[in-house]
Amino acid sequence: MKKLLFIIICAVQLIQAQNTIVGEYVSTTKNSNGIKLFFQEDGTYQITVFSGKYKVINDSIVFENDNKQNSYHLLFENGKKYSEKITIKVEPINYYSIFQSDYLGIQKTETSEIEYQPLKDYFNKNDIENYLQNAYKIAEAVKENDEINTEKTETKITFEIDRIHALYFVKKSDYNSVIEKYIVPRNVNVIDVTFENSYLANLNLTGKINKANNVLFLTDGKSPLNFTKKSALIQPNYISPTTKSSEKNWSYPGMKNNEEYYDYDDSTAVVVDTAYAVSENRYEFKSKVENSLKEALLNIKKDTAKYLMVYYNLKDQRASKNFNTFVNNYDENASYNMYEGYNSEYDTYNFYLATNSDEAFFKKNNIKEKSVVIINKDGKIIATSTKSLDDVANILNYDNSFLINKLKETENAMALSNSVTNKKTSIPELTKSLNKNYKDIYTERFYFANTTIDTAVVMDDYQNNDENNDEKIAVDQAVEAAVAAYDTNDFTFYKTEVSEKLLAEKLNTIFEYYNSKNILNENLVAILLGEISGNHISFDLFKNENNGYNKQEIKYINYILKYNKEANIKNKIAKVINNVIAYKSENPDSATYTAIAHSLIAYSDNDLTILNSVLNLYNQKEKASEAANQLVDLYYSTLVNNKPLFENIDEQYIKSNATADYKTDWISFKNQINSLFNAQAWDIFELNKTKDFERAIKWSEVSNIIEKENPYSLDTLGQLYFAVGRKSEAIMIQTKAVALAKEMKISSEEFENALNNMKK
Structure with missing residues (x-):
């Protein structure tokens, strides 16, 4: 207010x-x-x-939030000379509260790991204290209406880091953390950070229309609000007051304060049954409780989106009562999540209480008494727990999404093992299975026990009630074997192992099959992209000890580049490959990698990120080389042609963001283009490559059109003009560069020295 x-x-x-x-x-x-x-x-x-656009879809309203913004606003300040250090300036809204949810990650190179720590840990504690004292003085001055000298008032605190490739700012939340990646150009020496702290930016609204009485139900996911059209309201004929005034600290003789009004021992106080009030009109969910194991297995086979949860505890006389309480607890929690009606997202299990007739089955499958068992649609036991029902209830109520993910990962592992170990699996089926499941099974989230798929629990015979085929039911050694080696303290998940050697052989088989026949298989393309990018964390299968790593990787890349369909997918592929080969200038096969890098420019339709990466590759060997200059000429022709300049830039901007993992804003994109042209033009000037001066002027002129009033870009153009004899133009441009530098409070000494030299 x-x-x-x-x-x-x-x-x-x-x-x-x-x-x-x-x-x-x-x-x-x-x-x-x-x-x-x-x-x-x-x-x-x-x-x-709050405002924005909306769409009406049937009886629902979809809202767009105009207040949605990035959590952080960054300004890049370029330096004339390259520096190994970057200064980061931050204006905290409140150090003690805002910084508690802010984290900063540093990525030194494009392919290196991201190193995170709380943002507050980057600052010197003394700097923080000085800042807070200064902020307090400013607040007091505002309160007392004192004048403040804004030129001497420091509103930022700073810290330095070594030069890096990218920064990852994270706004942490218990529900949905926001991660913003910022690639830092090589000529940036200072980064100015401002926090976006509008609560409106985090509101997500949905609505329902009740056509019968023109009521709109609007909610941010917590508490619904009701609205009625103004025209539909019946306004009572209220009586107007005779007079109306206001008075501060109004009171009357003998007036009690609020605490004196309440007598907490008053037995006549009205008690409201809040549980009843909340649940009176709420949707009440009831989960499916099965009558027999045979029927339960048949039902779960039909409803493939659900799992069967079985409680096996034959010796406990209270098992039935505890089981019913457990299910009721689950239903109650699901009902709270379904306040608008049934939602299958929260209906993930059918339940069954094991009886004496099931004892033989559980003993044969090595399941302990007092266990909770989870069975999937294929009738396989994929997880067990010996925790109490209360503990399992807590998992379902508070950590069910994690449990569901683990169950799905476990099923992926089993499916992969089936396809790899089954000799009858065709090459296309095996390739599809590898692409679907390999990325999940071979990550650090999995532990592999010394078991194979042959030990899986197969329940088809039990479902058919074929007593004579009991020996066909494989005893699940995996669950018991993994207990000692792997225990989440909640559930033990079925483990399967496919050896690295076997998986490598299968991968090589399908690669040679498709590659030799020159057949493009999109599943194989996806697998190979995972291999070369390191997304398959545990190991890269194509590496071997005979320095064949490069040769095999190059073979994989050449196969991947056969993909020649959707432009946006090609662009994404190019960026993955570019990240893999960007730092191979010292590699024994660097010439081959450089040729591949160059080919990615055309493959990505001259994407700025790809071109910049290749340009850096050339400049690492020789600054302002002809090969590098040709790349800048190529991008220049992409932007400067028979179409308007900014129309071409906009096309490049849309295309680049369409395939980017982290979107960039329009101003930052223009800044990247300006940096490309300006840096290359400055290298030519600084190295005094006079034959390329006119070429550099052409780039510098367009960079100053793209990003106006940049003192560094103006300085480059001014000095190039002077070098080719265009003295009056040079002085005019350089004068502007000096004025802008002073206005922006950045060092103008070098700009002024150059201007004084021009005026001699």
Whole structure:
């Protein structure tokens, strides 16, 4: 409310300052970002805190939030000279609260691991204390209406880091953490960071229309609000007061404060049954409880999206009561998540309490008494727990999504083992299975016990009630064998092992099959991309001890580049390969890798990220080389042709973001283009490659059109103009560079020295 009053006061001041203020105003006050104030021509005003576009789909409304913004706003400040250090400036809204949810990750190279730590840990504690004291003085000065010298007021605190490839800013949340990646160009020496702390940016609205009474149900996922059209409201004929006034600290003789009104021992107090009030109109979910194991297995086979959870505890006389309490607890929790009606997302299990007739089955499958057993649609035991039902209930209520993911991963592992060990699996089927399941089974999330798929629990015979085929039911040694070696403390999951050697042989078989026949298989392309990029964490199968790593990797890349269909997929493929080969200038096969890198430019349709990477590859060997200059010429021709410049830039921007893992904004994209042209032009000037000066001027001119009023780009153009004898133009450009540098409070000494030299 105080913030809204502040805005209104500002508006009144505006009214006094000018005759007309009709229009829209947006609050820039911290924590109130996005509050809008409208002045109408009829002398009325409106204040809104939330706006955007909407679509009506059947009886639902989909809202877009205009207040959605990045969690962090970064400004890059370029330096004339390359520096091994980068200064990061931050203006915290509140150090002790805001920094608690902010983290910063550093990636030194494109392929290196990201190193995270809390953002507050980067700062010197003394700097923090000085900043907070300064902030307190400013607040007190504002409170006392004292004048503040803004030029001497430091609103940022800083720290330095070594030069890196990218920064990862993380806004951590218990529900959905936001991760923003920023690639740092080589000429950036200072990064200015501002936090976006508008609560409006995090609101997600959905709505329902009740056509019968024109009511809109609007909710942010927590508590629904009801709205009725103004035209549909029946307004009572209220009596107006005779007089109306206001008075601060109103009171009357003998007035009690609030605490004196409450007598907590008053037995006549009305007690509201809140449980009843909440649940009266709530959807009540009831899960499916099976009558027999045979019937349960048949039902789970039909409903493939669910699992069967069995409680096996024959000796406990209270088992039935405890089981019913457990199921009721699950149903109650699911009902809370289904307050608008049934939602299959929260209905993931059928339940069954084992009876004496099931004892033989559980003993043969080595299941201990007092166990909770989870069975999948194929009738296989994939997880067990010896925890109490109360403990399992807590898992289902508070960590069920993790459990479901683990169950799915376990099923993927079993499916992969089936396809790899089955000699009858065809090459296309095996390739499809590897692509679908390999990325899940071979990660650090899995432990492999010394068991094989042959030990899986197969229940088809039990379902058919064929007593004579009991020996065909494989005893599940995997569950028991893995207990000692792998225990989540909650559930033990079925483990399977496919040896590295066998999987490598299978992968090589399918690769040679498709490669020799020159057949493009998209599943194989996906597998090989995982191999070369290291997404298959445990091991890279194509590596061997005879330095054949490069040869095999190059073979894989050449096969991948046979993909020649959708442009956006090609662009994404190019970026994956580019990340793999970007740092191989010292590799024994560097010439081959460089040729591949160069081919990626055309393959990606001149994508800026790819071209920049190849350009850096050339410049590492020789700055401003002809090979590098030709690449800059290539991108120049992509932007400067018979179409308008900014139309071409916009096409490149849309295309680049369509395949990027982390989207970049329009200003940053333009900055990257400017950096490409300006850096290459400066290298030519600095190395005094006079034959290329006109070429560099062409690049520098377009860089200053793309990003206006950049003192570094202007300095490059001014010095190039002077070098080719265009003195008056050089002085005009350099004068502007000096003025801008001073205005932006960056070092202007080098710019001024160059200007003084031009004026001699």
